Amino acid sequence: xxxxxxxxxxxxxxxxxxxxxxxxxxxxxxxxxxxxxxxxxxxxxxxxxxxxxxxxxxxxxxxxxxxxxxxxxxxxxxxxxxxxxxxxxxxxxxxxxxxxxxxxxxxxxxxxxxxxxxxxxxxxxxxxxxxxxxxxxxxxxxxxxxxxxxxxxxxxxxxxxxxxxxxxxxxxxxxxxxxxxxxxxxxxxxxxxxxxxxxxxxxxxxxxxxxxxxxxxxxxxxxxxxxxxxxxxxxxxxxxxxxxxxxxxxxxxxxxxxxxxxxxxxxxxxxxxxxxxxxxxxxxxxxxxxxxxxxxxxxxxxxxxxxxxxxxxxxxxxxxxxxxxxxxxxxxxxxxxxxxxxxxxxxxxxxxxxxxxxxxxxxxxxxxxxxxxxxxxxxxxxxxxxxxxxxxxxxxxxxxxxxxxxxxxx
Numbered sequence: 347x348x349x350x351x352x353x354x355x356x357x358x359x360x361x362x363x364x365x366x367x368x369x370x371x372x373x374x375x376x377x378x379x380x381x382x383x384x385x386x387x388x389x390x391x392x393x394x395x396x397x398x399x400x401x402x403x404x405x406x407x408x409x410x411x412x413x414x415x416x417x418x419x420x421x422x423x424x425x426x427x428x429x430x431x432x433x434x435x436x437x438x439x440x441x442x443x444x445x446x447x448x449x450x451x452x453x454x455x456x457x458x459x460x461x462x463x464x465x466x467x468x469x470x471x472x473x474x475x476x477x478x479x480x481x482x483x484x485x486x487x488x489x490x491x492x493x494x495x496x497x498x499x500x501x502x503x504x505x506x507x508x509x510x511x512x513x514x515x516x517x518x519x520x521x522x523x524x525x526x527x528x529x530x531x532x533x534x535x536x537x538x539x540x541x542x543x544x545x546x547x548x549x550x551x552x553x554x555x556x557x558x559x560x561x562x563x564x565x566x567x568x569x570x571x572x573x574x575x576x577x578x579x580x581x582x583x584x585x586x587x588x589x590x591x592x593x594x595x596x597x598x599x600x601x602x603x604x605x606x607x608x609x610x611x612x613x614x615x616x617x618x619x620x621x622x623x624x625x626x627x628x629x630x631x632x633x634x635x636x637x638x639x640x641x642x643x644x645x646x647x648x649x650x651x652x653x654x655x656x657x658x659x660x661x662x663x664x665x666x667x668x669x670x671x672x673x674x675x676x677x678x679x680x681x682x683x684x685x686x687x688x689x690x691x692x693x694x695x696x697x698x699x700x701x702x703x704x705x706x707x708x709x710x711x712x713x714x715x716x717x718x719x720x721x722x723x724x725x726x727x728x729x730x731x732x733x734x735x736x737x738x739x740x741x742x743x744x745x746x747x748x749x750x751x752x753x754x755x756x
Contacts, residue, residue, distance in 0.1 A: 358408040380410040407535035414476035415530040433492035441466025465543035469511040483584035486602040506549040575656040581625040593620040617690035643697040651701030
């Protein structure tokens with residue numbers, strides 16, 4: 347292994363008033379700022395040695411900032427490497443989109459490690475304090491703690507995190523290192539180069555490209571040319587219209603462009619299609635909890651209700667899997683719909699019958715001209731009765747028949 351040359355910066359002599367003024371730090375977090383000149387007197391030992399290729403970017407470090415997190419708190423959030431990278435990337439996407447309207451960030455690797463770069467507004471120190479958030483309702487990182495949790499997790503797992511923003515450098519530290527439940531601090535300093543936006547460096551870490559490309563929906567090559575439909579709409583809690591999308595590719599779930607997992611793992615049932623749903627919320631541990639699962643299906647239903655193209659592909663999948671079919675009873679025609687509840691596309695009908703779905707049923711089945719003769723039934727006796735009255739029965743499971751109230755009953 348190549349030996350890394352390390353350089354040590356001279357301790358800063360700036361006091362608290364000078365630091366607050368120099369770094370434009372608000373008085374609200376001043377109590378969490380510890381000037382390095384006072385750190386040793388407070389029993390805090392800070393190692394200022396840096397690898398040469400980092401030290402060459404730094405003028406000096408001036409202070410420590412306690413962000414209000416501990417190892418125990420980070421551990422309770424059950425983060426992992428994938429989630430941590432996702433959190434950092436989604437913050438960068440939010441910044442870019444808030445400034446330029448386009449979610450475009452740079453993800454680069456060099457001899458120093460991995461860089462996540464945005465050209466947004468830059469990062470204020472206050473944003474790293476727990477309990478502080480400036481997130482808008484439409485943003486991907488709606489809890490406002492993702493960046494600090496992710497950087498803390500990576501630091502605890504020996505991946506140094508440096509943030510360059512404007513003319514500042516911020517480095518996450520664990521102090522004291524040998525404590526059972528150490529705190530998370532940020533070392534505050536001046537960088538030699540002024541940057542636009544924010545540049546996050548994961549020092550010495552280079553993930554496999556295949557590992558990274560799945561994190562963001564529009565980075566995933568598997569979904570290239572698989573888009574069926576993308577529709578923008580708002581939610582009851584947020585007026586901004588944001589896109590949800592459906593793909594002709596199985597079993598992937600994205601929320602707000604960010605990969606959550608395989609649908610069979612996340613929703614406990616596989617899906618024939620893949621989805622990117624904006625208005626579904628994960629819990630604070632970045633998971634889809636059982637009590638929020640219905641929201642997943644309601645959002646799919648909204649998307650289907652707004653897109654004819656999406657409904658057609660959805661119904662084609664129902665036909666391909668035998669959930670929706672026609673059959674002959676003598677010389678008469680009947681329709682049977684038996685959703686497979688262990689599949690997302692079948693389980694959807696437990697919660698909703700999307701707007702326009704009946705028209706799509708009859709279109710795909712080639713029964714548009716006979717639509718007015720179709721009647722909703724739930725038993726074989728009703729099937730026979732409908733046929734005897736010259737109608738076309740649509741046989742549904744009794745448990746979900748109420749969802750299909752837009753279809754005339756017998």
